[in-house]
């Protein structure tokens with residue numbers, strides 16, 4: 434499924450991503466006659482297939498004229514996702530460490546815990562009658578423990594690469610940011626939600642925050658440091674921003 438839009442245009446070269454205001458668009462050049470624009474669920478990813486002969490500037494202009502249409506459909510997808518709150522019942526999908534797992538709820542008397550089984554299932558052990566909020570808390574603790582386990586080694590690696598020292602780091606549930614930092618204290622906050630993401634996302638957020646030790650703002654100088662530390666950062670950033678944070 435996907436919302437398709439067709440326009441009759443003819444014209445240009447090069448496959449990449451373009452950015453039109455705050456919208457990232459994947460551009461694929463093909464042996465076709467017309468431009469095809471599509472917005473895909475669930476994340477609202479935007480893709481334009483364009484004739485090989487069409488210039489990037491023409492594609493950009495086309496995208497600008499379709500921006501309202503793109504945003505309208507992205508909003509629809511986000512709203513569909515919002516209607517799917519986690520119930521913490523067996524069979525539900527949950528993300529952990531960049532993988533999708535199926536939840537299996539097992540009620541029993543004893544300790545609340547989550548065990549990974551066969552790289553496919555998350556077995557959630559809870560007391561009979563545990564509420565949805567109670568189950569969510571077990572998950573949050575599971576995520577927190579995971580991050581506390583993996584961050585030290587990732588941090589060590591990036592401290593060596595960047596020659597920057599982090600004085601303190603904290604994992605926190607945040608609504609709008611993947612990370613933040615106190616430059617003077619060299620203290621980094623990392624969003625608990627990163628436990629759901631692939632490891633490279635966690636690394637990027639960490640390196641991004643460390644780069645603020647050198648440059649406060651997201652200016653060219655900041656980007657130049659990031660290019661040096663983590664050349665692939667733009668792709669990872671895009672991956673992280675595919676969904677508004679509170680929907681992840």
Ligand SMILES: [Zn+2]
Pocket residue numbers: 641642645651
């Ligand atoms: Zn930043």
